[in-house]
Each structure stands twice: as structure tokens, then as C-alpha cells.
Amino acid sequence: MRLRMRLQNVPSPYRRLIERFVELLLSRFKDRIVSIALFGSIARGDFKKTSDVDILIIMKDLPKSRMKRYELIAEVLDELETIRDYLLDVGIYTGISPVILDVNEAKYFRPLYLDLVEDGIILYDKDDFLYRLLSRMQEYIARFEGKRIWMGRRWMWFFKKGNPLIELCGVKLID
Secondary structure (H helix, E strand, O other): OOOOOOOOOOOOOHHHHHHHHHHHHHHHHOOEEEEEEOOOHHOOOOOOOOOOEEEEEEOOOOOOOOHHHHHHHHHHOOHHHHHHHHHOOOOOOOOOEEEEEEHHOOOOOHHHHHHHHHHHHEEEEHHHHHHHHHHHHHHHHHOEEEEEEOOOOOOEEOOOOOOOHOOOOOOOOOO
């Protein structure tokens, strides 16, 4: 597993946006935040000036509605506008794209976890929740003999033994 815990390879303008976002989340929701991780093109290092900053947020006691979850963090996103304005001034057209999961939902397999194992950057992880979850996911990748391959314009997963996208659907990865 190549999981990283720091943002040292993320360019400065993006790093400042990400660090501030995490600071604001933790100051507002410290008791509810379980894990925060960066994923996607910024984490991999193959981003463009128009790439979104993909962030996984795992929290306790979330509403069921996705819209209500976004409303919960809307004020935090609004507080990032000064940094976003600066990024726009220097030709970087980005924003935060959050995936917000309740801790109980997060315990179950999601295809997103495959890529997080490869190039996710854990930014906050109470009691190693996400690290344990992704370690378990790594075991499944090995069991299915999974390999991620660049195909044209995107990464694709291939498996020699079975299909975890089907076989792991509904499977609880950790307690």
C-alpha cells in the first residue's frame, strides 16, 4: 500500500486550500470527524489547472440526505473563497469536491477505496479508522490479484481472480 499521510508533493497553492479546508472542518466538527483524505488527480499528481480537489470526509451522525450533508459543510466551503480567488488570479480554476460519508456507511466496500489504496493521502484519521479500512481493502486487492492500468485517458482496475466490484458489494470491511 502506498498510502501517504502528508501533502509534501502537492503544489503549494493547492496545499494551502486543502490545509485550510481541513483546519476549518476540524474546528467546526472536531467531535464528529473520523477521517479526511485527499484522492483523485491532485493526490496522484496528474492534475490540470481545472482539476477539482477531491476530498473524502467520514463523519459521525450525518443526515441521510446528501444535500443536507453538503449544507452542513457549506459555510466551511464559503470561508475558502479568499483562497479560491487567489487561485483564480494565478490561473488555477479549482474547488473542493467533497464525498461525505457517515462512519457506518464508510465501513462497507466502495469502489472509491480501490484508488484510495493506490494514491490516497490521509489528512486526518481518528483511531486509524481509514488506515485500517484501506489496509483491509489492500488485502482484497491482493486476493483478487488486482492491478490498476492506465487506459487512454483514465485509470482502470483489472482483476485476475473474480470481480470485487460485484463480490464485495455490501461487504463490511471493518467493525
